[in-house]
Amino acid sequence: MKIIPRRLAPRRLDFGEEAPLVDHLGELRHRIVFALISLVVTFAVTYAFRHHVIGWLEHPLPKNKRDLVTLSPTEPFITSLMVSLYAAFLLSFPVIVYQVWAFFAPALNPKIQRGVVAMTAFATLLGALGLVFGYFVALPAAVKFLTSYDSSLYNIQIRARDYFSFATTVLIAVTVVFELPIVILGLVMVRVLSYRKLKKNRRLGYVIMAAIAVALPGIDPITTTLEMIPLMILFESSIWIAFWMERRRKKSGEGDDDSGGGFEGFRGSSDPDPEPEPDESFFVHPLPSDPRERDDV
Numbered sequence: 001m002k003i004i005p006r007r008l009a010p011r012r013l014d015f016g017e018e019a020p021l022v023d024h025l026g027e028l029r030h031r032i033v034f035a036l037i038s039l040v041v042t043f044a045v046t047y048a049f050r051h052h053v054i055g056w057l058e059h060p061l062p063k064n065k066r067d068l069v070t071l072s073p074t075e076p077f078i079t080s081l082m083v084s085l086y087a088a089f090l091l092s093f094p095v096i097v098y099q100v101w102a103f104f105a106p107a108l109n110p111k112i113q114r115g116v117v118a119m120t121a122f123a124t125l126l127g128a129l130g131l132v133f134g135y136f137v138a139l140p141a142a143v144k145f146l147t148s149y150d151s152s153l154y155n156i157q158i159r160a161r162d163y164f165s166f167a168t169t170v171l172i173a174v175t176v177v178f179e180l181p182i183v184i185l186g187l188v189m190v191r192v193l194s195y196r197k198l199k200k201n202r203r204l205g206y207v208i209m210a211a212i213a214v215a216l217p218g219i220d221p222i223t224t225t226l227e228m229i230p231l232m233i234l235f236e237s238s239i240w241i242a243f244w245m246e247r248r249r250k251k252s253g254e255g256d257d258d259s260g261g262g263f264e265g266f267r268g269s270s271d272p273d274p275e276p277e278p279d280e281s282f283f284v285h286p287l288p289s290d291p292r293e294r295d296d297v
Helices: 021-049 050-058 075-107 110-147 162-179 180-189 195-201 200-217 222-252 292-297
Strands: none
Touching: 021 050, 021 075, 021 162, 050 075, 075 110, 110 162, 110 180, 110 222, 162 222, 180 222, 195 200, 195 222, 200 222, 222 292
8 A cells, every 4th residue: 555645834815725624633733733733842952951041041141140049959950940841932033923924814914915025024123133232231121120139237138030030021022122113014004004193193192101111020119110111112113103004105196094994804815795775776767757648658
């Protein structure tokens, strides 16, 4: 009996291609398995190099504060395990996002697919910049301030579990902050916001950015300030990027017609045309003006 080799990767459907429900469920299962495999493989790598990962996280601390302590027999193992898992999720995140995107992409027409890919690439770049800013600027300034505050009153010793949790939270918060333009530009694309609205409410936007910075993780003023500064800069940049997007939209001929909102591209070419209005003359015959002709009718 001839054995047919199975595909190692699920086949991505084309736009408009129909498939039975069983095939969709099979593709979903394959993509979930691929995402889990990528997470397991990256976890094996990060756990094998956990000393480098932990050393990388300890580097923002002052040199005299890098001797982290643990307070229970199981804490060293659990802490190393969790740090390796967080690092593995970070490394496998692009693969997981791609599997999600590849499953839903066939439902969108090619024009929207190109737009989503461009926005995803821009979001990846902003996330990488946020991670670099958090690691080299925000986190060192925060831990330097916190570990030296009232040092004459306390014997400051840093617990490994608490520090890694704090460092991870700060890095994630700063990375999310740098994704602000994606949120604003997404609302501009669907025409919920516009350059005119953003410019008119610029002061209100700055107040909202300050409130977001205060609400983000980080109880010290250093972390809050260092999160607020890029928020303000990114908000102002988003206003001008929105101006460029609307100007480009006008040049492409889309204009400012809001009748379809920003979702006109989601209507497939196979949508049925609207039914024509019935012709009233087909149902009602006009009466002639001459009474004799009216009797004949």
